[in-house]
Amino acid sequence: MPQEFTRSVFSLVVDGTAMNVSAIHRDGEKAPIVFLHGFGSTKEDYADIVRYAEFAGHPFLAYDAPGCGETVCSDLTKPGIPFLLETALEMLQRVGFVRFHLVxxxxxxxxxxxxxxxxxxxVISFVDIEGNIAPEDCFLSRQIVDHPRESAEQFLEDFIERTRQxxxxxxxxxxxxxxxxxRAGAVGGIFRSMVELSDNGDLMNKFLGLPLPRMFMYGAQNASLSYLKYIRERGVALAEIPDCGHFPMYSNPVQMWRAIAAFHQAHRECEASGSA
Structure with a gap:
């Protein structure tokens, strides 16, 4: 069968930690798009980009974060937001993306x-799909504080059951x-890092201060988020995805992709110097 994207494994060392990072990507002549998946998800959340004509010609990169999916990380105590950021920068260097759309x-x-x-x-543009910008966004990650367990494995098992229901x-x-x-061993570091930044990292001002087009995407089930009107009034485009909660890529992927495509189209002029 013809390959519509390439699956690769990149050997990296970040902060002294060896990793084999599993990624999917493709080349193209237009502005690149970089996808960063959520906790407990994988790069395959974004593989369907190849199914949508609106993204034809755009190179893309999606990879499994340390501690997730097929990526092998030699020290599972390392993953947290600073470590994930450095991993992202290493991956961008490996694929040669200079300017890019970020999702x-x-x-x-x-x-x-x-x-x-x-x-x-x-960054040409930024689509933030219910990424943390306020303390109220820690409805998953704050469980590491609210429901502590003696072992990482037990916490993950309990977390799974709460999430299932x-x-x-x-x-x-x-x-x-x-x-x-x-991996169970990566959960604590990731969640604690998310809670710390959400509570004390001034994320709202960081988000609103970005000098680039931004869209905040959320499921209709989460339309009660307290800051939606506030960020819209400050220039952030909003995309509410119907029949959806925190996971548009699972509940309503067609509307998710259409919203991303429309946002990119609205800011096409920003791509002038966005090629890899």
């Missing part, structure tokens, strides 16, 4: 925010694969 979901959205805040000149779109589907998509 991040949840954990990936928070990592993407830190990347865009450090190097705004490299959550009254939200796609929660049971998401829960079903969690133990296969995330």
């Amino acid at each position: 991040g979901h949840s954990l990936g959205g928070l990592t993407a925010l830190m990347l865009a805040q450090r190097y705004p000149e490299r 959550a009254p939200a779109w796609a929660s049971a589907l998401y829960a079903a694969s969690l133990r296969h998509k995330v």
